Amino acid sequence: MARPPTERTTASPEGSASLAKPWVGAQSTRGGVILSMTILPTTITGSLPKPRWLADPEVLWAPWRLSAELLDEGQQDAVLLALKIQEDAGIDIVTDGEQTRRHFVHGFLERMGGIDWSRRVTIGIRNNRYQADVPVVIGPILRRQPVHGREVRWARAHTRRALKFTLPGPMTIVDTLADEYYGDRRALAMDFSRVLNEEARDLVAGGANVIQFDEPAFNVYLEDVATWGVAALDSAAAGLGTLGCSTAVHICYGYGIKANSDWKATLGDEWLQYEATFPILAASTIDQISMEMAGSRVPLTLLRLLGDKQVQLGCIDVATREVETPQQVAACIRAALEHVPAERLSPSTNCGMVPLPVDVARGKLRALADGTELVRGGLAAPIGRP
Numbered sequence: 001m002a003r004p005p006t007e008r009t010t011a012s013p014e015g016s017a018s019l020a021k022p023w024v025g026a027q028s029t030r031g032g033v034i035l036s037m038t039i040l041p042t043t044i045t046g047s048l049p050k051p052r053w054l055a056d057p058e059v060l061w062a063p064w065r066l067s068a069e070l071l072d073e074g075q076q077d078a079v080l081l082a083l084k085i086q087e088d089a090g091i092d093i094v095t096d097g098e099q100t101r102r103h104f105v106h107g108f109l110e111r112m113g114g115i116d117w118s119r120r121v122t123i124g125i126r127n128n129r130y131q132a133d134v135p136v137v138i139g140p141i142l143r144r145q146p147v148h149g150r151e152v153r154w155a156r157a158h159t160r161r162a163l164k165f166t167l168p169g170p171m172t173i174v175d176t177l178a179d180e181y182y183g184d185r186r187a188l189a190m191d192f193s194r195v196l197n198e199e200a201r202d203l204v205a206g207g208a209n210v211i212q213f214d215e216p217a218f219n220v221y222l223e224d225v226a227t228w229g230v231a232a233l234d235s236a237a238a239g240l241g242t243l244g245c246s247t248a249v250h251i252c253y254g255y256g257i258k259a260n261s262d263w264k265a266t267l268g269d270e271w272l273q274y275e276a277t278f279p280i281l282a283a284s285t286i287d288q289i290s291m292e293m294a295g296s297r298v299p300l301t302l303l304r305l306l307g308d309k310q311v312q313l314g315c316i317d318v319a320t321r322e323v324e325t326p327q328q329v330a331a332c333i334r335a336a337l338e339h340v341p342a343e344r345l346s347p348s349t350n351c352g353m354v355p356l357p358v359d360v361a362r363g364k365l366r367a368l369a370d371g372t373e374l375v376r377g378g379l380a381a382p383i384g385r386p
Helices: 068-089 149-157 170-174 185-205 222-237 258-264 273-282 300-306 326-336 358-377
Strands: 112-125 130-143 162-168 210-214 246-251 288-291 310-316 345-349
Touching: 068 149, 068 358, 130 185, 149 162, 149 185, 162 185, 170 185, 170 222, 185 210, 185 222, 210 222, 210 288, 222 273, 246 273, 273 288, 273 300, 300 326, 310 326, 310 358, 326 345, 326 358, 345 358
Parallel strands: 162 210, 210 246, 246 288, 288 310, 310 345
Antiparallel strands: 112 130
16 A cells, blocks of 8 residues: 655744745645655655566666557556555655656657767767767757656656656756767756756646756766856756746766766765855756755755755665665654754655665665654654644
8 A cells, every 4th residue: 555645844943833835846746646745755766677578677778678559558567556655655746757768868868859869979978987879960950849748747646745857957868868969068058957947847737846957967068067057957957846846957976887986986085066056056046956965975065055954865766675664764863853844854865766676665765664654753743634
């Protein structure tokens, strides 16, 4: 049986009940969606493992195993399974598990004009951390039709939980393509900002409560983040708040794969990339910052650089197949509460979980929800819905 979200309030420093900015936009009150005042709302970064009947398991860019005539139905079934896994675990803000996308970037780009998929080339991405086969930009970027409209409507129709939908961020898109037309990463990013904003608006109309832009490249190209990365991000998110939607950006140290683990080993005793980017993001229009913490060497004091932003805190380490205990998750949350008040904290995963075995992912989600409930129990008493 799926666990219902737990609704609680938290005490202000003066001891009186206070209501913080909601974690999801005004759309959460429409269509029977559950979530209004949940304290420490749990969520996931985005992806979940794909069923082995849909795609090769535990592999990035895994090819589909179903024929073209069966693929749509199989993907829809996989989304239903992803929603159920999250609901059964007790996750408050759910995603579609990115079950219709082979990769979080290329899944969005496949329907874009100006990109030649027949001319895939191998390039180094994330500052040459690893090699990837990518398509080539050969003309102006065009969005001829909605990309994920059907997916968001399908997910919205099959869950009453708040729904987060993920999109790749402009800088990370630019870093995952070969460009033979623009010759300017900033100009290409700003064009992608335009089409991302168009897509995000359609996703909100389809029922998304949170739009999250994934920007792992923000932890790599620190100077570009300052000069044009956050500007492109703000452009992609422009106006979404007025539509009743919350916005987020996810910045991590990558999937739990060897190339990323090897890179992390070179970063020293303290990982200080967030020290450069958090102050800039604190001045941005984005509502929520999703970050890696569990198993990392990120100093918790850097949380204070985010000002009054909401924080999706990575309390689940996706780089290990060891399932956390609820007590470990609770300890991660309590440590963060020394720097961020509970009303601005959302326990989450460090990154996407698509490379993990499905049973490991299930266990990690249960630990996330159970560990969060341990902390909630010490913060406040339940209240009824208004």
